[in-house]
Amino acid sequence: TENGDSRGRSGSLSAPPPLLEEAVQKIDVNPPKGTRDFPPEEMRLRNWLFHNFREVSGLYGFEEVDFPVLESEALFIRKAGEEIKDQLYCFEDRGNRRVALRPELTPSLARLVIQKGKSVPLPLKWFAVGQCWRYERMTRGRRREHYQWNMDIIGVPEVTAEAELISSIVTFFKRIGVTASDVGFKVSSRKVLQEVLRCYSISENLFGKVCIIIDKIEKIPMDEIKKDLKSVGMSEEAVEDLLRVLSIKSLTKLEEILGGPGEAVADLKQLFSLAEKFGYSEWIQFDASVVRGLAYYTGIVFEGFDREGKLRAICGGGRYDRLLSTFGGDDIPACGFGFGDAVIVELLKEKGILPELSLQVENIVCALDGDLQGAAATVATILRDKGQSVDLVLENKPLKWVFKRAARINAQRLILVGNTEWQKGMVGVKILSSGEQYEVKLNELE
Numbered sequence: 001t002e003n004g005d006s007r008g009r010s011g012s013l014s015a016p017p018p019l020l021e022e023a024v025q026k027i028d029v030n031p032p033k034g035t036r037d038f039p040p041e042e043m044r045l046r047n048w049l050f051h052n053f054r055e056v057s058g059l060y061g062f063e064e065v066d067f068p069v070l071e072s073e074a075l076f077i078r079k080a081g082e083e084i085k086d087q088l089y090c091f092e093d094r095g096n097r098r099v100a101l102r103p104e105l106t107p108s109l110a111r112l113v114i115q116k117g118k119s120v121p122l123p124l125k126w127f128a129v130g131q132c133w134r135y136e137r138m139t140r141g142r143r144r145e146h147y148q149w150n151m152d153i154i155g156v157p158e159v160t161a162e163a164e165l166i167s168s169i170v171t172f173f174k175r176i177g178v179t180a181s182d183v184g185f186k187v188s189s190r191k192v193l194q195e196v197l198r199c200y201s202i203s204e205n206l207f208g209k210v211c212i213i214i215d216k217i218e219k220i221p222m223d224e225i226k227k228d229l230k231s232v233g234m235s236e237e238a239v240e241d242l243l244r245v246l247s248i249k250s251l252t253k254l255e256e257i258l259g260g261p262g263e264a265v266a267d268l269k270q271l272f273s274l275a276e277k278f279g280y281s282e283w284i285q286f287d288a289s290v291v292r293g294l295a296y297y298t299g300i301v302f303e304g305f306d307r308e309g310k311l312r313a314i315c316g317g318g319r320y321d322r323l324l325s326t327f328g329g330d331d332i333p334a335c336g337f338g339f340g341d342a343v344i345v346e347l348l349k350e351k352g353i354l355p356e357l358s359l360q361v362e363n364i365v366c367a368l369d370g371d372l373q374g375a376a377a378t379v380a381t382i383l384r385d386k387g388q389s390v391d392l393v394l395e396n397k398p399l400k401w402v403f404k405r406a407a408r409i410n411a412q413r414l415i416l417v418g419n420t421e422w423q424k425g426m427v428g429v430k431i432l433s434s435g436e437q438y439e440v441k442l443n444e445l446e
């Protein structure tokens with residue numbers, strides 16, 4: 001409390017006996033493993049971050065949507081060996097339904113698009129900010145929940161959609177003070193992989209599995225990658241060639257290796273040309289090793305990375321033209337990205353550009369005598385009806401306590417309701433930054 005001790009009005013140190021029948025059972029006051037509380041300071045930072053997510057989404061004409069955190073497990077059961085499936089936070093509910101806490105937002109978005117069907121004219125530009133979950137063995141001490149900003153464009157087959165999405169993330173970075181010297185985007189296309197696999201007449205249904213293995217290139221030893229690729233049926237030669245292609249960092253080289261302009265190179269050339277027009281060329285680079293860890297991507301994929309290489313991917317996304325049809329919907333082209341709330345905060349801390357966010361209250365209103373508490377409430381209401389924020393002192397407290405609280409909540413003005421002034425229909429006002437003090441008629445208080 002403001003005066004530092006925890007005594008109630010009675011001043012007795014010991015707490016009154018519990019009124020409940022059952023004995024007091026001391027609970028763990030920490031949140032469940034892998035989850036976070038958001039006390040005021042953390043909540044201000046989260047609100048600032050989400051405000052910027054929403055502002056940028058609005059700048060791009062996107063509409064906000066949301067879905068239940070709890071979804072049918074079937075939405076996330078894919079057979080490509082993704083980490084996201086191994087860590088699914090799933091269970092059987094009391095109705096014996098297999099359900100899961102969503103590990104990502106895209107499948108829910110796809111479900112809603114299909115549900116809406118023809119009633120929503122394409123293209124759709126939807127965004128969401130939602131909590132996503134995974135059940136990871138705590139051995140790695142990583143979080144089990146995070147908030148993701150997603151933006152998705154449904155119904156646009158052209159690369160202009162991916163270019164627009166990357167532009168929106170660049171706009172977001174610039175708004176929060178992150179520059180092209182701090183972060184970049186590695187961009188590639190899964191069609192590169194497709195073209196290589198076709199050269200070795202490796203069947204399309206291996207495509208998802210191969211992508212998931214390749215996505216682990218920087219996370220597990222190379223010989224394990226090779227072993228996994230062979231285990232899904234790739235020959236030694238195919239594996240070597242694929243890894244060679246994936247190490248390419250130039251589009252010209254890629255075109256040579258792939259033996260001429262295919263869809264992958266054409267898409268990527270168009271993306272880089274659009275990046276020029278959007279003005280974010282310095283933010284992106286081609287990197288054939290980017291495949292992303294979600295099986296449903298079918299074309300351009302990209303991920304935001306910190307140029308110092310200290311952090312995990314900041315965000316990622318790509319084209320997923322087949323997802324809606326795998327859910328029984330029409331064959332509608334789509335692309336989108338996910339942007340987590342944790343790595344970006346680590347980056348801002350690294351760069352020393354966390355925003356200064358403090359509680360700001362315009363007024364603290366205090367009754368100088370116990371019997372003026374009602375008058376103080378009247379004053380608070382007058383100010384609040386004018387749109388002014390008021391911290392109303394709710395108990396009879398010494399002025400020293402009031403000044404201490406005013407400083408803690410960054411109040412701009414102290415409004416004192418005292419007998420003498422109140423009899424004249426006035427209140428005392430003290431501007432806390434300058435110390436200036438004056439009396440004002442209640443009906444002139446603004």
Ligand SMILES: OCc1cccc(Br)n1
Pocket residue numbers: 103104132133134143144145146340
């Ligand atoms: O980025 C993968 C992911 C999904 C759900 C929760 C968390 Br934490 N992380």
